[in-house]
Amino acid sequence: MKIVIIGAGNVASHLTRAFVKAGHKVTVWNRSEASLAAIKEELSCPCTTDMGAIPRDADVYLISVTDDALESVAEMLHTFIGKCEGVVAHTAGSMPVSLLQQHFRRCGVLYPMQTFTKGKTLDYNQIPFFVEEEDDVLRKLALSVSPSVYQLNGEQRKTLHLAAVFACNFTNHCYSIAEDMLQQIDIPFAALLPLINETTQKVKAMSPVEAQTGPAVREDEIVLDQQEHLLDDRPDLQDIYIRMSESIIKYKRKKE
Amino acid sequence: MKIVIIGAGNVASHLTRAFVKAGHKVTVWNRSEASLAAIKEELSCPCTTDMGAIPRDADVYLISVTDDALESVAEMLHTFIGKCEGVVAHTAGSMPVSLLQQHFRRCGVLYPMQTFTKGKTLDYNQIPFFVEEEDDVLRKLALSVSPSVYQLNGEQRKTLHLAAVFACNFTNHCYSIAEDMLQQIDIPFAALLPLINETTQKVKAMSPVEAQTGPAVREDEIVLDQQEHLLDDRPDLQDIYIRMSESIIKYKRKKE
Numbered sequence: 001m002k003i004v005i006i007g008a009g010n011v012a013s014h015l016t017r018a019f020v021k022a023g024h025k026v027t028v029w030n031r032s033e034a035s036l037a038a039i040k041e042e043l044s045c046p047c048t049t050d051m052g053a054i055p056r057d058a059d060v061y062l063i064s065v066t067d068d069a070l071e072s073v074a075e076m077l078h079t080f081i082g083k084c085e086g087v088v089a090h091t092a093g094s095m096p097v098s099l100l101q102q103h104f105r106r107c108g109v110l111y112p113m114q115t116f117t118k119g120k121t122l123d124y125n126q127i128p129f130f131v132e133e134e135d136d137v138l139r140k141l142a143l144s145v146s147p148s149v150y151q152l153n154g155e156q157r158k159t160l161h162l163a164a165v166f167a168c169n170f171t172n173h174c175y176s177i178a179e180d181m182l183q184q185i186d187i188p189f190a191a192l193l194p195l196i197n198e199t200t201q202k203v204k205a206m207s208p209v210e211a212q213t214g215p216a217v218r219e220d221e222i223v224l225d226q227q228e229h230l231l232d233d234r235p236d237l238q239d240i241y242i243r244m245s246e247s248i249i250k251y252k253r254k255k256e
Numbered sequence: 257m258k259i260v261i262i263g264a265g266n267v268a269s270h271l272t273r274a275f276v277k278a279g280h281k282v283t284v285w286n287r288s289e290a291s292l293a294a295i296k297e298e299l300s301c302p303c304t305t306d307m308g309a310i311p312r313d314a315d316v317y318l319i320s321v322t323d324d325a326l327e328s329v330a331e332m333l334h335t336f337i338g339k340c341e342g343v344v345a346h347t348a349g350s351m352p353v354s355l356l357q358q359h360f361r362r363c364g365v366l367y368p369m370q371t372f373t374k375g376k377t378l379d380y381n382q383i384p385f386f387v388e389e390e391d392d393v394l395r396k397l398a399l400s401v402s403p404s405v406y407q408l409n410g411e412q413r414k415t416l417h418l419a420a421v422f423a424c425n426f427t428n429h430c431y432s433i434a435e436d437m438l439q440q441i442d443i444p445f446a447a448l449l450p451l452i453n454e455t456t457q458k459v460k461a462m463s464p465v466e467a468q469t470g471p472a473v474r475e476d477e478i479v480l481d482q483q484e485h486l487l488d489d490r491p492d493l494q495d496i497y498i499r500m501s502e503s504i505i506k507y508k509r510k511k512e
Contacts, residue, residue, distance in 0.1 A: 067476065094471070094479045113447070115454050115469050126450040148447060156441040162483050162497075167434035167448045168455045169470030170500045171427035176464040176507050178423035185412040191369070191404060192423050193460060194382040198371050199424045200456045204449060208432040213371050214425030215350070220323065223350045227418050236506065240499050241418075244426045247492055251432050 001025070001059040001141060004086075006073060008035035008047075011091050012064035015112065018124045018145040020045055029054055051080040058084075060141055062110060063100075064091040071099055078103035087137045093161040096154045097132055108133030110142060111157060115168055130157060177237060209255050216248035257281070257315040257397060260342075262329060264291035264303075267347050268320035271368065274380045274401040276301055285310055307336040314340075316397055318366060319356075320347040327355055334359035343393045349417040352410045353388055364389030366398060367413060371424055386413060433493060465511050472504035 001024050005016050008030035019026050020043045027046045030036045036047040048054070054061075054077075061081070065073050070090055077088070088100050089108040100107040109132040114122065129142035129149045142149040152160060175196065179189040202211040215223035224245055231238035257280050261272050264286035275282050276299045283302045286292045292303040304310070310317075310333075317337070321329050326346055333344070344356050345364040356363040365388040370378065385398035385405045398405040408416060431452065435445040458467040471479035480501055487494035 067479065094482065114451055115458070122454075126453070128447045128450065150443060150447065152441065152443070158482065158486055159437050159441050160443060162486055163434040163437035163448065164451060165470055165483065165497075166430045166437070168451050169468070169472065169504070170430045170496075171452070172455055172459070172464050172468055173472075173500055173504045173507070174422045174426045174430065175459050176468065177503070178419040179464055180507075181415050181419035181422070185408065185415050187406060187408070187416060189459075189463070191384040191406065192419065194384065195369055195371060195420060195424050196427070196456055196459070197382070198378070199428055200452055202371070203428070203431050203445070203452070207445070208428050208435055212425070212428055212432065214421050216425065216429075223323065226350065226414065227421060230414055230418055236499065236503055240426075240496070240503060241421075243492065243496050243499065244429055247433070247496060248425070248429050250492065251429070251436075 001137075001144075002055065002057065002086075003027070003141070004029065004054055004058045004061045005064060006030075006061065006077060007064040008039055009064065009066070011112065012062075013039055014114075014122060015062065015064060015091070016045070017043060019141075022144045024141075024144070027055055027058070051076060054081060056081050056084055058086045060137060061086055061088045062091060063088070067092050067095055070095055074100055074103055087133065087135060089133070089138055093130075093157060093164070098154075106133075106135060106137075108135075108138045109154070109157065110138045111160075112142075112146075113160070113164055130160060132157065177240075209251055212248060212252065214248070216245035217252050219249060257393075257400075258311065258313065258342075259283070259397070260285065260310055260314045260317045261320060262286075262317065262333060263320040264295055265320065265322070267368065268318075269295055270370075270378060271318065271320060271347070272301065273299060275397075278400045280397075280400070283311055283314070307332060310337060312337050312340055314342045316393060317342055317344045318347060319344070323348050323351055326351055330356055330359055343389065343391060345389070345394055349386075349413060349420070354410075362389075362391060362393075364391075364394045365410070365413065366394045367416075368398075368402075369416070369420055386416060388413065433496075465507055468504060468508065470504070472501035473508050475505060 003019055003024050003026045005012050005028045016026055016028055028039055029048050033049055040047040063073055083105050087106045087108050088104040089110045091110055093111045097107050097109050111130040112127050114127045124145045127146050129146050130152045131138045131142055132153055139149055231241055259275055259280050259282045261268050261284045272282055272284055284295055285304055289305055296303045319329055339361050343362045343364050344360040345366045347366055349367045353363050353365050367386040368383050370383045380401045383402050385402050386408045387394045387398055388409055395405055487497055
């Protein structure tokens with residue numbers, strides 16, 4: 001397919017790499033030259049900062065910019081390419097497709113659910129793509145780089161995004177809190193890595209509700225009470241401790 | 257060393273396997289025959305349900321039972337072996353050494369920080385051991401099966417245990433909540449595994465505070481507000497969402 005990527009941030013550059021490797025003809029536009037240079041050097045695909053130079057006959061225009069910039073970039077793109085024939089899609093998990101529908105005829109969303117780190121190569125086979133569209137163009141594009149492609153509408157995608165916030169952002173914050181506590185007793189965060197690793201391994205084989213361990217799921221009131229009081233001088237963390245423990249007990253009882 | 261393991265649960269059987277493989281002479285006692293049979297068959301070390309048959313000349317007696325049972329088992333062991341020469345230790349992260357000191361002369365704690373699953377083999381090289389003792393016996397024993405051995409007193413161990421609850425039990429519960437949400441939109445939990453995996457991989461290379469992503473750390477009020485309202489009918493999860501997001505912002509600002 002002929003694809004135009006709008007943006008050169010983390011998600012944009014990872015997708016550009018994946019699409020180029022899958023044999024698609026990719027052109028990249030970005031506001032500034034700086035981020036384009038690395039993409040041009042690595043993938044030698046056409047890169048431009050001039051929206052006027054964007055091909056008008058692409059199959060897919062993929063806008064991959066920050067949520068804040070999405071609306072204005074879509075508007076600007078419309079000024080240049082008009083009501084084009086291609087599908088115009090964005091990659092933002094929590095933004096509606098309607099943002100594009102005011103400007104373009106064929107619209108969609110192509111949301112790759114992964115936490116992208118600049119410079120860190122990813123195995124695209126391992127990334128699920130969530131697609132919203134009226135045609136079947138984005139699904140085919142996603143299938144060309146990943147076997148895991150799901151169709152979700154905007155409301156469903158919001159729930160998916162929230163699930164990802166719990167599974168990724170909040171777990172990472174639990175690690176931050178743990179690191180904070182370990183610093184108090186001079187133990188390196190690395191000492192927790194085997195435990196963290198095993199916790200992750202377990203949910204590959206069983207449901208997390210089944211895999212739950214610890215004082216809360218055992219309803220071990222003595223330890224729960226002791227740990228709650230350890231956080232007397234950290235009321236914000238104490239609150240999280242209490243509510244997470246209550247929620248663990250609730251989930252367990254629901255399962256029984 | 258000559259070691260007696262008291263108990264045949266998850267932690268006890270994993271430690272028995274590790275110590276036998278490291279060349280120690282291990283005897284296992286357990287209240288019931290059932291759990292002993294598997295250990296006897298796999299490791300062919302002496303196993304008994306008779307406390308009277310426990311050797312009196314062991315270097316280490318390791319009590320690895322549930323927190324609730326610890327006190328009564330220690331008392332019972334004292335009835336049989338008296339004030340023995342060996343070190344009597346327990347493996348419970350959140351229990352004090354004082355529980356043993358009322359019965360025995362040389363006491364300690366040997367806490368292996370890992371989430372043990374029955375029947376799942378573990379790489380002991382990957383398990384950090386936390387030791388409390390007056391001698392140097394437990395540290396040497398731990399070093400015979402793992403390179404990561406740290407000395408911590410009871411107060412420090414409480415903080416460590418709390419850190420582990422956040423990094424392991426609470427992250428797992430975040431997975432449970434995510435699974436719950438995905439069920440609402442008919443997406444399998446497996447779709448989250450690449451994201452979960454990458455989140456874990458990242459903290460091997462950088463501090464979790466540095467690795468934090470998502471709407472909270474970006475202080476993206478639009479998404480935060482939208483996601484909070486998605487949980488209007490789940491007030492317990494909404495509370496967790498709000499408090500975790502606030503805490504992420506707090507940690508970020510502290511870092512800056």
